[in-house]
Amino acid sequence: MAHLEVKPKSGTPWWLWLLLAIIALAILLFLFKGCGNKTADVVTTDSTAVSTDTTLNKEDALAATEPDWNKVDFNAPKSSDPDVTDKDISVSGNDEYTIYTLGENILFATDQNAVQGSAEAKLKQIVASLNKRYKGASIGVFGNTDSTGTAGHNKQLGAERAAAVKDWLVKTGGVEDGKVSIHSFGEKEPVASNATASGRQQNRNVEIVAFPTKQ
Template sequence: MAELDVQPKRSSPWWLWLLIAIIAVVILIFLFRGCNSKTTTVSTAYSTSTTKAVAVTKPDWDAVDFNGARTKDEDVTDTSIAVSGNDRYTIYTLGENILFATDQNTLNSDAGDKLKQIVSSLNKRFKGANIGVYGSTDSTGTAGHNKALGAERAAAVKNWLVTTGGLDSTLVSIHSLGENKPVASNATAAGRQENRNVSIVAFPNK
């Protein structure tokens, strides 16, 4: 009988299998990244959104000019409320004597009637806008005391705007100017009285 020359089957080199495994892993990684990129949430300094970042303009609270020209507001008929501003913001200003007793931070009993008119205007013209409440004093007393008093008065007005006026507390911020940025001269009694006030500034959303 003829003898059959049977050779053992050669196995593939080990490094070939390793190479195939590495290539497979790389392909899977690229596929996984490709799927994720379609639904990636983009987070920026401005806002967070899916596939698109939307910039949100924040008010420049330090750039408000309290000596701006007076304007008219049909919803504010009380002459003790001064309305001013420009195309970027509107300011509603009430004197200390309207809202508070001298050197006090508790609202007068009739302050609510004035604030209701301002809230009515805010709800009509600036729904959802950022609102800044600024407390100002004259230069009598120490700068520290004036800064604290301005903050306390601004806080009292904010509390009323939120609890009674129904404004969103997350949109209302407190700012104390103290004796800084006076609207009149502190050299006269009339000027000092004018400088003691609270201003409500509305920044419409852009």
């Protein structure tokens, strides 16, 4: 009888294993990429929602924003107010706002920043006009000085004088605290020449601006 030699089967070729490994790696990369895209979609959705909320917040904020005080023309034409009869009070302005001006010497004693008693009757006239014509309006109190001293000192002095007038308007005049803001020009907005004593006296003043909020 003839002898038949049976050869054992050879193992799986190495290149087939390599091919399977490459295919598996490609599948894993595809899955990871898909997960990354889903994450990006969620972030985009959240970002849109935040953006919408921000828009709403901005609208709310705009409703409470102060007027643009830079628009106030302190050289506006003089006007009159039947509730303001004191000649020491200057009234000016236009259809958008009214400016009440009082000299520093009327409001304050020399080198002082506390409103003196003799000025209260004048401030009461201004408050009467504010309550009658500008109830709920934004009120800006501006302090002005002459050019004597340093610019920094004058800026601070103007702010202190404005703060003192605001304090009186709120505590004695009954004006709403949140409606009154303080500003200081220092020596930057003179209404007369600082070369003369009378001019410097005119430049030392406090201006109260009533700026009605537009509906």
